[in-house]
Amino acid sequence: MKRVFYVLFVLMSWLPMVGQGAEPAGSPTDGVPGEPAELRIANRTIFTFHATLLGESPAARAQRAQAVIEEALRGTDDLKVSVDRILNSQMVLLGGRRAFIVAPLDLELAGGDTRETAEQAAAALRQVVEETGESRSVRFLLKALGFSALATLIYVALFKGANLGRRKLRGLLPKMMRSHASQIRVGQLPLFDMQYVYYVIDRLLWLVYWIVAFLLSYQWLSFVLSQFPYTRPWGESLNVHLLDLLRYLLQGVLHAIPGIAVAVLIFFIARGVSNFSRRMLERMARPGTIKWLTEETLQPTTRLTSLAIWLFALVMAYPYLPGSGTEAFKGLSVLLGLMISLGASSVVGQAAAGLILTYSRTLKAGEYVRVGDNEGTVTEVGMFNTTIRTGLGEVLTLPNSMITGSVTRNYSRVVQGQGYIVDTVVTIGYDTPWRQVEAMLVEAAKRTDGILSNPRPQVFQTGLSDFYPEYRLVAQAVPSEPRPRAELLSLLHANIQDVFNEYGVQIMSPHYLGDPQQEKWVPAEKWYTAPARAPDERDAGQR
Template sequence: MSILGYIRYAPLRAVAFASLSATLGSPLTAQQDSVQADTTAAGAPARTYVVFRGDTLFQLHGTLGPFVPAERARAVERRVRLIAEDPLLTADRIVVSDTLGAVDIRLDTLVIMTVTERDAAEAGLGRQELADQYAERIRVAVRSRHGAASLRTILVGAGLTLLTLLALVIVLLLLNRSFPILYRFIQRGQGRWIRSIRLQRLVLLSAAQATHFLLFAARVGRIVAIGSVIYLFLPAVFSFFPWTRGMGRTLFTWTLTPVTRGWTAFVNYLPNLFTIAVLVVVFYYLLKFIRFLFTGLETGTVTLRGFHRDWATPTYKIVRFLVIVFAAVVVFPYLPGSQTPAFRGISIFLGVLVSFGSSAAIANVVAGTVMTYMRPFQLGDRVKIADTEGDVIEKTLLVTRVRTPKHVEVTIPNAMVLASHIINYSAAAAEGGVILHTTVTIGYDAPWRQVQELLLSAADKTDGLLSTPTPFVLQTALNDFYVSYQLNAYTDNPSEMAGLYSAMHANIQDAFQQAGVQIMSPNYVADTEKPKIPPAFQTAPHPKA
């Protein structure tokens, strides 16, 4: 059946006729058409008869361009058969036209044949008159074919439609019986072969949720299956009748075109997919080698001069990040759609978004990286960062966490840490001890040598302070009414500074009260005769640091 039968409207058929005319006007392929030819003595065809369904329509003489009479006859027979088999193409639309000296028989834009001077001379008629006769014979042949085929076409189409409908009903019954069985099978599988999906102790998807998801997928599959069967049924039925074949072809095209394009795109993408797979394998083993190297640096089996072992883990993370970024840059051109304007636009948008939205985070990462190689402190060190004092409990590329003596965890961005002054008490303690110092003010009436002895004795009685290096006292100021004395003592346990200060202050009070020396800063002219000490002094046990 002709493809013109699939086109319902006349304007679209005109376009199709033009395409077919161009195709059929090209060098013709050999077909088993009914062509009767007479030959001259030299063997060249002199004339050929055009035969359609056993009836001789007319004869052709001579050549037309490069085509001999036999080729002309086959082309005419093919075009007549094409028109006759399409019930939408009526015989009344076959006309004779004289265009630029060529007398053509055509249907709309499709040229069925051209009447030559040789044809007219052999028939003893004019070209126009002969063309009118040939056109009428073609009309009669087409009408005869349409009349004979209409009833038969309808009956055959109806029979095939009934068979297809029966097949549709059987398939739908099978689907309606099969899917309930599948539903029950999924429900019975809960807790047996459908189990929870866990990540260690975290339940990502419980067995009940997985069962509900599978049931939902099965229901969606049922709808898709029924819809697909009905969708295939409609174009099949449409193809049984010449008046609806165009609709059937359109429905098939809507489905097959995306599938064909997708499959073609997948096949064309296979070389890029293979390249991506090779690159992934190469970078995967490169990362494993880098991990092996830095593990050796961390454990000490591999050494580099000037490279500290605590640098191994952060350096590995930086190198791994750079390798992954480089791998992404190398793989990116091989991704599907990477060269499209939409993909590039999204990439630029994400880049701008990251640039403006993560400037603070990037500053913290840079600061964390710098501090990694500066080594201002280590985990567990007692430090003072700006106004925060405590023990370092965590270091990351973004933040540093400090636990204060009050057991309060303070999170400090690394950019702020890098911009602030840092005091590391633990580093000083490891190099000879940290000096704890406290100041008392005593009046001029107390001998300074006695005051120094009392302060040093208080330091000796404080547990946790080092005897070597020995404590010492400095007179830091001679004020108007009193002298400032500063006691300095060493400790190798800076984490207990708060307790050491408390014990040292208690021992200072005990020592001065036992000696009858007043701890006061007089700002008056007259003093009382009674000393400013507790009336009944009792030695209390020294608090432990």
């Protein structure tokens, strides 16, 4: 028998001589790679054939080897597995019979050493022989069942113990949170809302519980499968997969540590530079140092400087972040950039308008302004919009781009000290002396609570129309007066009407078309016609 194999291998040895002038002595298909065929016995992989040998395809070689091995395993003889070298190939023997041949052509296509590969295949075959004997042993199977039952009891006990531990911790959690809630405070204000903290910790306990349950189930299944010969490869593969996963995660963490350390160092440096720049800007904002850097522009300048420093630090630290070189990370970066470029054009415009308002100092919080048809006190100048509170119970939010594109009247910028300007326009006929009109307007301003007498209210003749002159009264309001400007103007207009009625002067506003037969003014005895009541009557009614 062995001589026959020698003759066959002499023929096989001629195959490598193809292309060197020698005629091959086998099939014309010898050495041609075919579809790889796996030799699998008792649920365990023994070897994978890659080349056609002596006219047999890899699938035929695997089928022939499987038939020989299964026939040998069905016997009761003690099967010995060995490897015998024949010329440049290795033959795996099972009980003195040829099981299969590991030829150089298989290794040339798959890669590896012939002898080493044959020894590995023989070791796998020995394990199959051993497991076949175990599967026929009633004692071994009973022992495997006993170990599996014991493992199941331990698994159930650990599973219930994990569940009990989670419930115990969940029951102790409110008490622990109440005992430590008073310690986590900023002054008298609790730093965290205990309701949300309880929810987060409860979710974390739930997550840890299910991770432990998954690991217990995984190890129990792997152990039980490893006890029986046929399912042992599955149990071993489960262990291998888990170990490979842990090894992969550990290697990823170890490889990421240097990059993370560099990124953290960059962020600490950026934090120090940001704090230094903030202190430097605070010193430069002192009066007389830099004109454009004032108390109003200090905060946005500090924020912009800090933003630029942190963006630069992020760009520097980006290559050192874990996963920054992966295609997923690059794709996400491109997606975010595309979203920002498509959707942030108006946002950038609003932010630029906010910077223009801040550094041009067109308006600031506390000033009374008029933007287009909107008038009120500025409460906040933000990056994207400005908030104005009117005297009519309204709060207006104006986009900064609208303010920069409109004419802004600031009634608080030119006053002496704090406060704001109030003004109004009346038109009186040419038959009324202008000196009398100016005196009446000043008198009405003096009667209005909330208007300063110093500086003195002024009257300007702003136009000489076809039928009447135009008079503008300009005065300064008291800054400490809580009355809104709209209410103050309403009171001023009421006093102007009273003064002009006292002196019998007709107000020609809004349009003059001709002299009426009777002058349009209200005598004092008709000021409180029902349902209006005099001030003394209102006070008596309230009492």
